[in-house]
Amino acid sequence: MSTLKRLWGLGTGRFGILIVVLLVVVAIVSLFWTPFDPGAVDVRARWADPSWPHVLGTDNNGRDIASLLMAGTRTTILVAVGAGIVASVLGIALAALGSLTARWIRESVAVLVDILIAFPVLIIAMMISAVWGGSLAVVIWAVGIGFGVNIARVTRPELRRVLQSDFVLAGRASGLTAWQNLTRHLLPNVAPVFIVQLSWGMAVAVLAEAGLSYLGFGAPITQPSWGVLLNDLQAYIAVHPLTVVWPGLAITLTVLALNLLGDALREAGDPTLADRAPAARTHVPGVVA
Amino acid sequence: MTRYALTRLGLLVLGLVVASALIFVSLRVLPGDVAQLVGGTQASPDQVAALRESLGLNIPLWQQYVEWIGGLFRGDLGTSLLTGTPVVTELVAKAQVTLPLAAMSLIVALVVGIPFGVLSALGRRHAGGTALSVGAQALAAVPVVWAGMMLVVVFAVWLGWLPPQGFPRAGWNDPGAAFRALILPAVTIGVVEGAMLLRFVRSATLQAIGQDYVRTAAAKGLTRTRALLRHGLPNVGLSIITVLGLQIAGIIVGAVVIEQLFTLPGVGRMLVADVAARDLPKVQGELLAVTGFVLVVGFVVDLLHRLIDPRQREAS
Numbered sequence: 001m002s003t004l005k006r007l008w009g010l011g012t013g014r015f016g017i018l019i020v021v022l023l024v025v026v027a028i029v030s031l032f033w034t035p036f037d038p039g040a041v042d043v044r045a046r047w048a049d050p051s052w053p054h055v056l057g058t059d060n061n062g063r064d065i066a067s068l069l070m071a072g073t074r075t076t077i078l079v080a081v082g083a084g085i086v087a088s089v090l091g092i093a094l095a096a097l098g099s100l101t102a103r104w105i106r107e108s109v110a111v112l113v114d115i116l117i118a119f120p121v122l123i124i125a126m127m128i129s130a131v132w133g134g135s136l137a138v139v140i141w142a143v144g145i146g147f148g149v150n151i152a153r154v155t156r157p158e159l160r161r162v163l164q165s166d167f168v169l170a171g172r173a174s175g176l177t178a179w180q181n182l183t184r185h186l187l188p189n190v191a192p193v194f195i196v197q198l199s200w201g202m203a204v205a206v207l208a209e210a211g212l213s214y215l216g217f218g219a220p221i222t223q224p225s226w227g228v229l230l231n232d233l234q235a236y237i238a239v240h241p242l243t244v245v246w247p248g249l250a251i252t253l254t255v256l257a258l259n260l261l262g263d264a265l266r267e268a269g270d271p272t273l274a275d276r277a278p279a280a281r282t283h284v285p286g287v288v289a
Numbered sequence: 290m291t292r293y294a295l296t297r298l299g300l301l302v303l304g305l306v307v308a309s310a311l312i313f314v315s316l317r318v319l320p321g322d323v324a325q326l327v328g329g330t331q332a333s334p335d336q337v338a339a340l341r342e343s344l345g346l347n348i349p350l351w352q353q354y355v356e357w358i359g360g361l362f363r364g365d366l367g368t369s370l371l372t373g374t375p376v377v378t379e380l381v382a383k384a385q386v387t388l389p390l391a392a393m394s395l396i397v398a399l400v401v402g403i404p405f406g407v408l409s410a411l412g413r414r415h416a417g418g419t420a421l422s423v424g425a426q427a428l429a430a431v432p433v434v435w436a437g438m439m440l441v442v443v444f445a446v447w448l449g450w451l452p453p454q455g456f457p458r459a460g461w462n463d464p465g466a467a468f469r470a471l472i473l474p475a476v477t478i479g480v481v482e483g484a485m486l487l488r489f490v491r492s493a494t495l496q497a498i499g500q501d502y503v504r505t506a507a508a509k510g511l512t513r514t515r516a517l518l519r520h521g522l523p524n525v526g527l528s529i530i531t532v533l534g535l536q537i538a539g540i541i542v543g544a545v546v547i548e549q550l551f552t553l554p555g556v557g558r559m560l561v562a563d564v565a566a567r568d569l570p571k572v573q574g575e576l577l578a579v580t581g582f583v584l585v586v587g588f589v590v591d592l593l594h595r596l597i598d599p600r601q602r603e604a605s
Contacts, residue, residue: 248435
């Protein structure tokens with residue numbers, strides 16, 4: 001609880017929490033209500049300027065941009081959560097394989113992780129979508145795999161460190177099984193590092209959805225998505241530049257919120273950091289955006 | 290050093306083997322029949338069977354892989370299914386757009402990231418330094434495509450200074466026009482990547498400020514800024530080298546997206562088109578070339594870092 005309180009006490013943490021909550025609320029509301037049907041084509045209302053009732057204006061098909069953006073939050077959340085789950089499972093599994101198993105397995109996994117980490121998410125997405133065609137699943141798997149390796153890289157040393165600590169040895173000595181030791185001692189101690197990584201990974205997922213959907217590897221054009229919207233409106237930027245501003249702002253704000261949340265989580269988890277210089281965020285090679 | 294270089298070289302070779310195998314297998318084992326894809330839905334079973342034979346798909350998988358890798362050593366990455374041109378020829382042609390674009394983006398990223406990163410760290414107690422840091426945070430969250438669109442609106446549509454899209458037909462035979470065509474795309478990638486670099490340089494500089502040797506130099510009469518510039522920054526520079534390796538990977542990926550936006554005839558745009566057209570032999574060769582490039586850059590950067598930083602040499 002105190003971590004959450006410290007998180008809220010940090011300006012960046014508060015901003016991150018508020019934006020994330022806002023997104024979730026908008027996504028839920030959009031399930032029941034949007035100002036207009038996001039898919040409804042109304043040729044008489046093409047390129048309406050921002051005004052009532054089209055607060056953000058309309059696109060070339062007369063679709064209400066505000067409604068499209070609202071519906072797009074669902075896609076964003078789906079991708080962020082989906083990629084987060086894939087990355088977590090893969091990352092934890094690789095980290096566990098890389099620290100709990102026989103020496104030769106540990107070392108092979110470490111080398112494999114080192115190699116895989118050089119694969120840009122975009123390349124993974126292209127490999128998958130060359131065969132499957134574009135879909136949201138491509139984005140989720142590509143980011144999940146790309147970021148899972150990253151989580152493994154960061155979590156493994158942490159897991160190894162905890163493994164050597166006294167309470168784990170004590171647990172083993174007092175007769176806990178390996179599994180009990182894992183769930184009671186190892187995972188809770190690795191969790192802080194892991195959660196920070198996860199929030200950064202979700203930011204990557206949001207950027208990747210936009211970039212991959214823009215390239216045609218992500219969400220199908222029928223799906224309400226911020227990336228698809230960017231792609232739709234791109235052809236008209238010379239005449240209607242304002243329409244493109246909104247989806248871009250939505251993406252930027254979301255990514256910024258998740259990034260800051262990660263930074264704040266890190267700081268809240270380790271109060272001594274506040275006085276020290278901020279460490280650089282793990283840089284993910286080839287973040288597609 | 291030699292021992293480290295050899296180990297690292299081994300890792301590079303292993304990386305290339307793993308990469309090639311992953312690319313090869315993922316494009317073949319995943320559901321989907323290449324021959325059917327090439328022939329299209331209209332093709333009769335006989336036609337598909339003939340295609341399979343001519344594409345060499347009826348021989349065992351490992352044999353196909355060995356042939357592909359063998360070709361690699363002769364500079365043969367296969368030929369396009371659709372156009373029949375060798376993949377290598379097309380890669381070389383398209384790289385003439387992508388590599389200059391990447392180089393220009395890197396220069397922009399360095400110009401944005403290093404001086405402003407140091408400034409933002411030095412001015413951390415002033416409004417200017419904070420503004421730089423906040424601005425970099427926000428910029429690093431901007432999708433590259435969107436940044437590109439906004440720059441097109443301002444510099445091509447409103448101000449009319451630079452072309453909004455395209456690359457001269459004459460290519461580098463018309464160097465002025467070719468260079469102008471790459472300015473906006475390079476600035477787009479460079480600014481977003483530069484913002485990430487800025488964050489890193491800032492935190493590295495802040496760490497250097499807290500180091501004893503900087504404090505000592507300051508105590509001996511240098512101003513803090515001078516002490517930092519003379520004694521701190523060389524150390525910051527070292528850690529930046531590692532980040533640059535990752536940055537170059539980011540720039541290559543950024544180029545794939547941005548070539549699409551600016552309709553530049555580069556490797557990225559070709560790759561996107563080939564994936565969409567399911568030209569698998571070509572996609573396979575292109576993916577290997579791009580991944581190989583990223584892996585080799587990582588290798589060079591690691592060696593360079595080790596070569597310059599004596600502490601790492603002692604540590605090994």
